[in-house]
Amino acid sequence: MQSSHQYTSRKSKTAESPRKRSFPYIYIVLGLCFCIFAGSVWFSSYAKNVALQRMPAYQRQKHYIQDEIHQLELEEAALTSVERIRSLVDELGLVEPSEAARRIYEK
Amino acid sequence: MKSKGILSIRRLVVVLIALQVCFLLLIGKLLFLQVIRDVSDTGRARYSAVSRKSTKVKRGKILDRHDTVLGLSRRTLTVSADPAYLKAVPKDVAKCLAPILGVPETQLLAQLKRKNKRFVILKRGVDYQMLPEIRELKKRFRGITYSVEQKRAYPKEQLASHVIGHVNAENVGEGIEYEYSDVLQGVPGGRLERHLPYPTHAPSDVNQKGYVNLLFSADESSNDVGYNVLLTLDEYIQYIAEKELAAACEKWKALRGTVIVLASQTGEVLAMANYPSFNPNAYTDANEEAKRNLAVWYAYEPGSIFKIIASSAALNEEVMTPSTSIFCENGRYRLSRQRVIKDVSRKGWLSLAEVLYKSSNIGMIKVVQEIGHECFRAYIEKYGFGRRTGIDLPHEHSGNLYAVKRWDSNSLGAVPFGQGILVTPLQMVNALNVIATGGKLLRPYITREILDSHGRSLKRMYPIEIRRVLRPEIARQMTEILVGVVEGGSGRRGRVEGYRVAGKTGTAQKAEKGVGYASGKETMSFMGFLPADNPQISILVMLDEPTGARFSGQIAAPLFQKVAEQTMRYLKQTDFFTPDLPTTLPTVTELQRTQPRHYAAEGEGL
Numbered sequence: 001m002q003s004s005h006q007y008t009s010r011k012s013k014t015a016e017s018p019r020k021r022s023f024p025y026i027y028i029v030l031g032l033c034f035c036i037f038a039g040s041v042w043f044s045s046y047a048k049n050v051a052l053q054r055m056p057a058y059q060r061q062k063h064y065i066q067d068e069i070h071q072l073e074l075e076e077a078a079l080t081s082v083e084r085i086r087s088l089v090d091e092l093g094l095v096e097p098s099e100a101a102r103r104i105y106e107k
Numbered sequence: 108m109k110s111k112g113i114l115s116i117r118r119l120v121v122v123l124i125a126l127q128v129c130f131l132l133l134i135g136k137l138l139f140l141q142v143i144r145d146v147s148d149t150g151r152a153r154y155s156a157v158s159r160k161s162t163k164v165k166r167g168k169i170l171d172r173h174d175t176v177l178g179l180s181r182r183t184l185t186v187s188a189d190p191a192y193l194k195a196v197p198k199d200v201a202k203c204l205a206p207i208l209g210v211p212e213t214q215l216l217a218q219l220k221r222k223n224k225r226f227v228i229l230k231r232g233v234d235y236q237m238l239p240e241i242r243e244l245k246k247r248f249r250g251i252t253y254s255v256e257q258k259r260a261y262p263k264e265q266l267a268s269h270v271i272g273h274v275n276a277e278n279v280g281e282g283i284e285y286e287y288s289d290v291l292q293g294v295p296g297g298r299l300e301r302h303l304p305y306p307t308h309a310p311s312d313v314n315q316k317g318y319v320n321l322l323f324s325a326d327e328s329s330n331d332v333g334y335n336v337l338l339t340l341d342e343y344i345q346y347i348a349e350k351e352l353a354a355a356c357e358k359w360k361a362l363r364g365t366v367i368v369l370a371s372q373t374g375e376v377l378a379m380a381n382y383p384s385f386n387p388n389a390y391t392d393a394n395e396e397a398k399r400n401l402a403v404w405y406a407y408e409p410g411s412i413f414k415i416i417a418s419s420a421a422l423n424e425e426v427m428t429p430s431t432s433i434f435c436e437n438g439r440y441r442l443s444r445q446r447v448i449k450d451v452s453r454k455g456w457l458s459l460a461e462v463l464y465k466s467s468n469i470g471m472i473k474v475v476q477e478i479g480h481e482c483f484r485a486y487i488e489k490y491g492f493g494r495r496t497g498i499d500l501p502h503e504h505s506g507n508l509y510a511v512k513r514w515d516s517n518s519l520g521a522v523p524f525g526q527g528i529l530v531t532p533l534q535m536v537n538a539l540n541v542i543a544t545g546g547k548l549l550r551p552y553i554t555r556e557i558l559d560s561h562g563r564s565l566k567r568m569y570p571i572e573i574r575r576v577l578r579p580e581i582a583r584q585m586t587e588i589l590v591g592v593v594e595g596g597s598g599r600r601g602r603v604e605g606y607r608v609a610g611k612t613g614t615a616q617k618a619e620k621g622v623g624y625a626s627g628k629e630t631m632s633f634m635g636f637l638p639a640d641n642p643q644i645s646i647l648v649m650l651d652e653p654t655g656a657r658f659s660g661q662i663a664a665p666l667f668q669k670v671a672e673q674t675m676r677y678l679k680q681t682d683f684f685t686p687d688l689p690t691t692l693p694t695v696t697e698l699q700r701t702q703p704r705h706y707a708a709e710g711e712g713l
Binding site for chain 2 (some may be wrong): 017022026030033037040046048054060063068070071073077078081086
């Protein structure tokens with residue numbers, strides 16, 4: 001009895017096996033996976049390349065604006081320098097407010 | 108056997124699926140990093156951090172205490188050519204370049220025709236705003252190149268030029284530009300700590316090494332602009348000091364001079380003026396003599412202003428009181444067979460206070476004899492002489508106390524009234540400030556804050572008390588004596604209307620090699636603080652070899668008066684001393700813990 005049971009079960013499994021072999025989904029998944037991976041590598045390198053190509057332009061633009069701001073700061077610092085204001089005051093004949101005048105103004 | 112094979116394939120499938128899930132996660136992450144985040148600002152910042160290695164960091168700004176720009180960097184272009192590589196007709200190239208560079212066409216043509224050369228500079232210092240045009244030309248003509256450089260600009264020209272200083276391509280120089288070169292160039296972290304020994308008063312800000320946390324993060328260090336240095340200087344007070352000093356030096360034909368204005372209660376330097384001066388925009392053209400910051404670099408014999416040391420020591424040690432009588436030998440005192448000390452006029456019995464009012468040298472020798480030279484020496488050192496003050500400026504002179512350390516009869520006949528020793532103007536005004544602060548010696552400082560390029564504060568400096576030199580009541584007694592010097596003594600011309608001024612005059616003969624003390628060559632000083640009851644500013648003025656008057660009361664005191672009067676008016680009008688500084692100062696222990704390594708190694712500092 002025991003041996004016939006073993007025989008039957010072995011027979012039924014051998015009959016099913018050709019159907020499973022005919023569907024190699026594992027290779028499809030592997031292939032897909034590889035494609036996605038390769039695609040991602042390509043895309044990442046492309047994205048980085050684009051970014052690096054654009055970087056100098058961004059950098060130049062940034063430096064350009066920075067420099068413009070610094071130029072304005074320089075001009076402002078030169079305009080507001082005490083020396084210049086004092087010379088303008090002298091030129092225009094202005095006088096500093098006296099203590100009394102200041103007190104009245106503050107009131 | 109077959110069943111085992113099927114099982115192992117199943118297992119393989121499970122493993123592969125698990126691996127695929129991992130791959131998918133990885134791909135998802137890649138997509139997130141490369142696609143989703145890449146378009147954001149963070150993505151760009153990351154790339155800028157990478158590209159920073161190839162970009163020169165733009166030096167940060169130097170600002171005064173009110174954020175006024177004293178120095179900043181601008182990018183400039185240097186346009187050059189490789190005539191051998193140039194294929195286009197030189198005349199055409201020169202014609203296109205001339206209007207952009209602002210150089211005559213013939214001059215450019217001459218350079219471009221030098222076919223045996225591989226590199227010729229067409230123009231330096233071209234405005235950065237011309238970059239698009241120059242890039243177009245570079246594309247059009249093979250052989251034309253450009254490089255981006257930095258140029259330091261100082262919009263205030265002479266103003267605070269000695270403090271700002273200069274640094275060359277080898278990173279050698281002076282002033283703030285040199286002292287804070289790393290900071291200005293944006294070097295983050297440890298190297299910055301070396302320059303900043305000052306702790307904040309808040310203990311939580313002090314790290315284990317005793318330095319202040321600088322709060323640097325990766326984002327800040329990846330910036331392509333250096334950090335900004337905010338000074339304690341005030342543009343207006345600096346202007347007053349420089350203008351009045353230059354006028355006095357020209358009037359009295361002095362070789363050199365210096366004016367220092369300190370905030371009495373904090374030790375902040377509000378102004379540090381020197382004469383002669385120079386324009387840092389034309390640094391190489393300036394005279395080398397004019398480039399020295401005399402306030403920290405020039406060591407001189409201070410003369411009678413040094414008398415405050417012995418007299419305060421006598422009071423603090425309770426050896427004398429302001430009314431103790433001292434016999435001044437009628438103006439002539441023989442110390443040894445060769446050494447006779449003379450006063451300007453004959454003086455008999457004077458009180459200690461009167462010895463200072465009338466600036467008697469003999470009286471001061473008697474004071475030192477009374478307290479003993481060991482005690483006198485201890486006070487000289489307590490006041491900080493013979494050591495650097497620790498101000499954050501380079502090349503500070505420590506002075507010289509040779510005559511004090513090798514004490515003999517010659518020392519007794521010189522040191523009590525400020526001859527035979529060398530001190531710097533900054534040491535001297537800092538010693539006077541001890542009386543203004545009620546007996547505490549503070550460390551002077553000139554940098555207020557370090558800011559990043561966005562204006563965020565990375566580090567703020569606070570006042571530091573080095574040690575207590577005098578008891579508060581003795582400081583008050585000394586203040587009253589010094590007020591007497593100005594109101595009825597040798598410093599009458601230093602009076603400021605509306606304020607009680609405490610001050611002291613000093614006229615020191617200058618020693619010359621092989622000659623000794625030469626007559627007619629003097630250093631004249633006046634130092635004082637005001638208002639005497641609640642000191643806000645301490646000022647020292649010093650003129651070297653002025654001519655036309657004999658005493659500092661005639662030359663230095665009026666200069667002090669002019670600077671003090673204008674400064675006080677300005678301070679009053681602007682409510683300058685609104686309390687934004689801490690009322691408590693770090694303790695001595697905290698200070699010793701925070702002592703920077705380079706000071707300790709040199710045996711300098713405190």
